[in-house]
Amino acid sequence: MKLGRVIGSVVATRKDPSLESLTLLIVENVTSALEREGGYVVAVDSVGAGVGEVVLYATGSSARLTAVTKDRPVDAVIMAIVDSFDIDGRVTRLA
Amino acid sequence: MKLGRVIGSVVATRKDPSLESLTLLIVENVTSALEREGGYVVAVDSVGAGVGEVVLYATGSSARLTAVTKDRPVDAVIMAIVDSFDIDGRVTRLA
Amino acid sequence: MKLGRVIGSVVATRKDPSLESLTLLIVENVTSALEREGGYVVAVDSVGAGVGEVVLYATGSSARLTAVTKDRPVDAVIMAIVDSFDIDGRVTRLA
Amino acid sequence: MKLGRVIGSVVATRKDPSLESLTLLIVENVTSALEREGGYVVAVDSVGAGVGEVVLYATGSSARLTAVTKDRPVDAVIMAIVDSFDIDGRVTRLA
Amino acid sequence: MKLGRVIGSVVATRKDPSLESLTLLIVENVTSALEREGGYVVAVDSVGAGVGEVVLYATGSSARLTAVTKDRPVDAVIMAIVDSFDIDGRVTRLA
Numbered sequence: 001m002k003l004g005r006v007i008g009s010v011v012a013t014r015k016d017p018s019l020e021s022l023t024l025l026i027v028e029n030v031t032s033a034l035e036r037e038g039g040y041v042v043a044v045d046s047v048g049a050g051v052g053e054v055v056l057y058a059t060g061s062s063a064r065l066t067a068v069t070k071d072r073p074v075d076a077v078i079m080a081i082v083d084s085f086d087i088d089g090r091v092t093r094l095a
Numbered sequence: 096m097k098l099g100r101v102i103g104s105v106v107a108t109r110k111d112p113s114l115e116s117l118t119l120l121i122v123e124n125v126t127s128a129l130e131r132e133g134g135y136v137v138a139v140d141s142v143g144a145g146v147g148e149v150v151l152y153a154t155g156s157s158a159r160l161t162a163v164t165k166d167r168p169v170d171a172v173i174m175a176i177v178d179s180f181d182i183d184g185r186v187t188r189l190a
Numbered sequence: 191m192k193l194g195r196v197i198g199s200v201v202a203t204r205k206d207p208s209l210e211s212l213t214l215l216i217v218e219n220v221t222s223a224l225e226r227e228g229g230y231v232v233a234v235d236s237v238g239a240g241v242g243e244v245v246l247y248a249t250g251s252s253a254r255l256t257a258v259t260k261d262r263p264v265d266a267v268i269m270a271i272v273d274s275f276d277i278d279g280r281v282t283r284l285a
Numbered sequence: 286m287k288l289g290r291v292i293g294s295v296v297a298t299r300k301d302p303s304l305e306s307l308t309l310l311i312v313e314n315v316t317s318a319l320e321r322e323g324g325y326v327v328a329v330d331s332v333g334a335g336v337g338e339v340v341l342y343a344t345g346s347s348a349r350l351t352a353v354t355k356d357r358p359v360d361a362v363i364m365a366i367v368d369s370f371d372i373d374g375r376v377t378r379l380a
Numbered sequence: 381m382k383l384g385r386v387i388g389s390v391v392a393t394r395k396d397p398s399l400e401s402l403t404l405l406i407v408e409n410v411t412s413a414l415e416r417e418g419g420y421v422v423a424v425d426s427v428g429a430g431v432g433e434v435v436l437y438a439t440g441s442s443a444r445l446t447a448v449t450k451d452r453p454v455d456a457v458i459m460a461i462v463d464s465f466d467i468d469g470r471v472t473r474l475a
């Protein structure tokens with residue numbers, strides 16, 4: 001998984017029927033210091049994440065292992081919202 | 096998924112039989128500001144996308160989860176045409 | 191999928207038994223302008239491609255979805271030989 | 286697999302229910318000389334790894350092949366703690 | 381697949397039980413001219429490769445398609461030892 005920050009969302013009405021009702025969020029990659037790393041991914045939200053939140057996303061076939069993404073043609077899913085993380089003993093709280 | 100812009104198409108008559116009748120589009124990667132990011136992918140079209148349109152494409156095994164790509168040896172599929180997206184509250188309309 | 195140009199082949203006699211009789215081709219990545227992009231892949235040939243030809247190759251689990259690669263430990267397959275492609279209305283014929 | 290060094294952990298209370306009780310560790314990539322390579326991954330711990338330890342992690346669908354990650358939406362798992370490694374006959378002991 | 385050169389091995393006693401008895405080799409990436417390309421992978425050996433040999437390795441789910449890696453949490457496998465390869469008609473013999 002990677003850490004990312006939700007920066008926006010995508011609206012698409014012409015799409016594969018199985019994508020109906022999924023929320024597509026734009027997530028920019030961040031380093032473990034929460035700095036922009038370059039690059040982004042459009043991921044399905046499975047946890048109710050909002051703009052500005054730091055999340056964990058999974059890619060590949062694993063992105064289809066949540067209840068909302070099962071059997072759908074999606075390759076990235078937000079599966080957790082980060083409350084805090086700890087690097088070498090220094091804790092960063094986000095929530 | 097990634098955002099991309101359709102820039103062209105590929106014709107191939109000598110190919111795996113299961114690819115018969117699939118449309119192969121060339122999609123260049125774009126940033127969330129719709130600038131060229133470098134790089135491209137050739138993706139199967141599952142939604143009737145045209146040249147110039149901004150689309151979402153999925154890669155890997157997830158690319159085989161649409162009706163047209165099921166069980167075929169393809170690793171990228173356009174599964175949505177983007178109508179608009181929203182970055183930090185600023186909306187960009189495309190359709 | 192990506193566009194590539196076949197530049198050579200690999201011979202390996204000590205290998206997983208399931209690879210017996212597969213043709214392993216060296217494919218260099220090319221841009222949509224057919225310039226070298228850097229990087230290469232060794233892909234199984236499923237369509238009778240020859241040195242110099244521009245091909246489409248698929249990677250990952252999708253590479254096992256042709257008749258010759260089914261259930262084999264290979265992660266890249268040439269699944270089409272490109273006849274022509276069209277970028278923004280400009281056609282390039284290869285065959 | 287890649288070699289990485291565990292540098293921290295992530296706490297997330299809002300997450301896919303199947304992630305309950307999994308330990309999420311931040312692993313920075315290292316070269317085969319144990320120098321920082323740039324980049325990191327958040328991986329599920331399946332072997333009791335601690336901060337500072339050098340580990341092996343697997344990504345993609347293979348990350349779901351341990352007992353703790355089976356059927357979960359995770360794309361990276363620590364599946365071994367490195368005791369030593371040998372490069373061109375020179376042994377580096379870590380444990 | 382990619383070409384790589386075996387440069388060493390990894391010893392890990394604390395690991396997922398299914399990894400018992402697998403040989404973990406460090407493989408550095410090489411170009412099709414056998415120059416170091418940068419980067420490496422730790423791959424399971426399925427063919428008896430030794431240090432210094434040029435090999436082909438496969439990654440992702442395909443790495444689990446050999447007899448020794450089936451159902452194991454590994455994402456890279458050496459599935460062939462290269463005897464020779466041919467680039468634009470110039471043959472390089474390795475064995």
